[in-house]
Amino acid sequence: MADDESERNPLLEKEQIQRPQSSGSSSSINASTGDVESDPIQSLLSSNSINRSEESQPEKLLSAKFESLDYDVCENALYLREEKKKTTKEIIRKELARWFVSLAIGVCTGLIACLIDYLIELTSSIKYGYVRNYVEKCVEDFCLYAPFLMWVAFNAFIVMFGAILVAYGEPMAAGSGIPQIKCYLNGIKIPHVVRIKTLICKVLGVVCAVAGGLAVGKEGPMIHSGAVVAAGVSQGRSTSFGIDFKIFEYFRTDTEKRDFVSGGAAAGVAAAFGAPVGGVLFSLEEGASFWNQALTWRIFFASMTSTFTLNVVQSYIKGNPWELSNPGLINFGEFEDSKYAGFEIPIFMVMGVIGGLLGALFNQINYMLTCYRLRYVKQRWNQVIEAMIVASLTATAGFVTIYFNNDCQPMKDKTQTNLVQFFCDDGQYSTTANIFFQTPESSVKDLFHNQPGSYEVKTLGFYTLVYFLLATWTYGLSVPSGLFIPCILIGAAWGRLTGIFFNYAFPEADWADPGKYALMGAAAMLGGVVRMTISLTVIIVEATGNISYGLPVMIILMIAKWVGDFFNEGIYDMHVHIQGVPILGWEPPVMSSNISAIEVMSHPVTVFRTKETVGRIVSILKADEHHGFPVVSNFDPHDGTISRETFGTFEGIIIREQLIILLKLKVFEENPDYQLILKNIKASDFRDTYPRFPPIQQINLTSQERDMTVDLTVFMNPAPFTISDRASLPRIFRLFRALGLRHVTVIDDKHQVIGMVTRKDLARYKIWRHHGQISMEEIQISHG
Known part of the structure; x- marks a missing residue:
């Protein structure tokens, strides 16, 4: 049965259990009182809950194009035969191979991070060097249009190259990649998400995006890059380039690959922030649906290896071999004054509220822009043009801000040569120009650690507003783009404003450190946009090297998340739902206990008999796109008089790829x-073509072979998970979520097959939270 089959069950009408339907409404729950404002049975089961005005909203539809991954092990006779033959040596070798792959993932991810950082620094220094020289010359000659046009041209050209790579090379390389990796680890097969072509476009594209001056960071794409590295290394081959090293063949399953991708994502976080523990927690909190202690150790090992590799290589690049003081792409620097008083905690809580409100506004604006892009910016050349326009406007906004807000400060360190004087007097530099004429990571460190009085209020105010608007527009362009750095910059700017305010209000107070409040503002903004708590707390603590900030950062992140969730979803979840991905959350939908399996399941069911003709198998595989098929006895598909409420006695389940391999190898009983x-025949025969199994159209069979039969009992899974037709939706949901199932067969009390439940059948039930109200509705599935 396909995991994209999601039609309503006709059995409901026959058994007189169909619920009354409301006219396009859903149940609404008051979050404060828990009172249900309408009949929950009528509204929760309404299949007409989408009115015409909602049909155009992307998140109101599930896309049928997304298939699920097979995390459940097929314990057929072939599998059990090979498991019994395993020796101690083979078991140890496979376990050692897991650790070796984890080591390789960490090393490769760290090296890619070094490459990205080096290319960005090189390109940015060339760009800002030329522009800075022209600015200094043209201030006196009144020819500022020359450096302005040069800045715009640099940005537009570099970003154009990156946008072409993504739009024409690999669209999956756009954005941070975190939503896609989150979906993959949740059990959803996202096309091209972990291919080597995606990695190449991601690496080169993020260099162009950051060096082109866009309001993006390189940290988010590093997480995606680490996941792609893990997927490639663990498989020992590249299907994109047709290269097979004939190693790690036993890891060519969805389950093994998922575990390594979890480690790759964690290694990406470790390389980005120098936070190996934060990387492990990130994979646990945001990605991996399934966890065990052995996997935790391997992921932590990959993370440690990643940050250590980056540290060593960076020390050589900076001319200080083995001075291991560069653990990540971004280093927040040491906070010398790590003190905070108890009375400041309410201040931090208020900052968390502000971060939640600004994050909700950020997400809402970005959501509307993303919906607009989906409707009107579909052509590839349009996507490239939009990226160039945003790059040009980013340079324009920076130049205009510098021109009209030339915040001059005394140059305290004479050795600094990268400062821009602009219209300032000798011995002074423009802080506004300095914050724009450097990489975003350098700006973050300046906002955190520059001395009090380094920035005027209007400078930080303008920067917060300009960068906020640019960042909301930029995320979603056809370029690789991370959200962490833009959010940190925005939050650090208004957080430093908060510190300046307290300095004005309490001039004698030694606790009102603008740098400390810049850090808290950065945490609040991050929490309000991405809605992460545990992993982000650890990442910030590790990046600052200051554990004393752990408590206030955690409080801020939790409050920002709660406030933001009151209005809308986190940015990553929002983009997942916009794409129509059938992701399953941590918990089943509220108030869904009254929904039973017979109301959720798909019906009718396509089944195979224990001994099936080759012709019928081929015909069904060509006609249907289903993936899993129950194997039954006591069923005659040619008997038109039998009842179609049941489909034979359940014996097991077989998947599409197994059937194709059986046809390819001609495992027919009549074969001499x-x-x-x-x-x-071996289990490796079914892994050789993983993950791109041949389509049924490529299997050539003669008319005589089509009359032969296949004994499916040897290859089917004889003991798959099944559910009773009386099981509730929450029970089914937890079974899917905990075990990573792709589909499950519904049987009655006589062990007869009556339906199938798939991921999309469960993902149809969505929970929406708006201004304290909780509603649930059943959404439609788009086959477009």
Whole structure:
């Protein structure tokens, strides 16, 4: 049965259990009182809950194009035969191979991070060097249009190259990649998400995006890059380039690959922030649906290896071999004054509220822009043009801000040569120009650690507003783009404003450190946009090297998340739902206990008999796109008089790829070599073509072979998970979520097959939270 089959069950009408339907409404729950404002049975089960005005909203539809991954092990006779033959040596070798792959993932991810950082620094220094020289010359000659046009041209050209790579090379490389990796680890097969082509476009594209001056960071794309590295290394080959090293063949399953991708994502976080523990927690909190202690150790090992590799290589690049003081792409620097008083905690809580409000506004604006892009910016050349326009406007906004707000400060360190004087007197530099004429990571460190009085209020105010608007527009362009750095910059700017305010209000107070409040503002803004708590707390603590800030940062992140969730979703979840991905959350939908399996399941069911003709298998595989098929006995598909409420006695389940391999190897009972084939067939025969199995159209069979039969009992899973037709939706949901199932068969009390439940059948039930109200509705599935 396909995991995209989601039609309403006709059995409901026959058994007189269909619920009354409301006219396009859903149930609404008052969050404060818990009172239900309408009949929950009528509204929760309404299949007409989407009115015409909502049909155009992307998040109101599930896309049928997304398939699920097979995390459940097929314990058929072939699998059990090979498991019994395993020796101690083979088991140890496989376990050592897991650790070796984890080591390779960490090393490769760290090296890619170094490459990205080096290329960005090189390109940015060339760009800002030329522009800075022209600015200094043209201030006196009144020809500022020359450096302005040069800045715009640099940005537009570099970003154009990155946008072409993504739009024409690999669209999956756009954005941070975190939503896609989150979906992959949740059990959803996202096309091209972990291919080597995606990695190449991601690496080169993020260099162009950051060096082109866009309001993006390189940290988010590093997480995606680490995941792609993990997927490639663990498989020992590249299907994109047709290269097979004939190693790690036993890892070519969805379950093994998922575990390594979890480690790659964690290694990406470790390389980005120098936070190996934060990387492990990130994979646990935002990605991995399934966890165990052995996996935790391997992921932590990959994270430690990643940050250590980056540290060593960076020390050589900076001319200080083995001075291991560069653990990540961004280093927040040491906060010398790590003190905070108890009376400041309410201040931090208020900052968390502000961060939640600004984050909700950020997400809402970005959501509307993303919906606009989906409707009107579809052509590739349009996507490239939009990226160039944003790059040009980013340079224009920076130049205009510098020109009209030339905040001059005394130059305290004479050795600094990268400062811009602009219209300032000798011995002074423009802080406004300095914050724009450097990489975002350098700006973050300045906002955190510059001395009090380094920035005027209007400078930080303008910067917060300009960068906020630019960042909301930029995320979603056809370029690789991370959100962490833009959010940190915005939050650090208004957080430093908060510190300046307290300095004005309490001039004698030594606790009102603008740098400390810049850090808290950065945490609040991050929490309000991405809605992460545990992992982000650890990442910030590790990046600052100051554990004393752990408590206030955690409080701020939790409050920012609660406030933001009151209005809308986190940015990553929002983009997942916009794409129509059938992701399953941590918990089943509220108030869904009254929904039973018979109301959720898909019906009718396509089944195979224990001994099936080749012709019928081929016909069904060509006609249907289903993935899993129950294997039954006591069923005649040619008997038109039998009832279609049941489909035979359940014996097991077989998946599409297994059937295709059986047809390819001609495992037919009438084949003269049948016993020899049956004796020599191995589990590796089903892994050789993973993950791109041949389509059924490529299997050539003669008319005589189509009349032969296949014994499916040897290859089917004889003991898959099944559910009773009386099981509730929450029970089914937890079964799927905990075990990573793709589909499950619904049987009645006589062990007869009556339906199938798939991921999309469960993902149809969505929870929406708006201004304290909780509602649930059943959404439609788009096959477009």
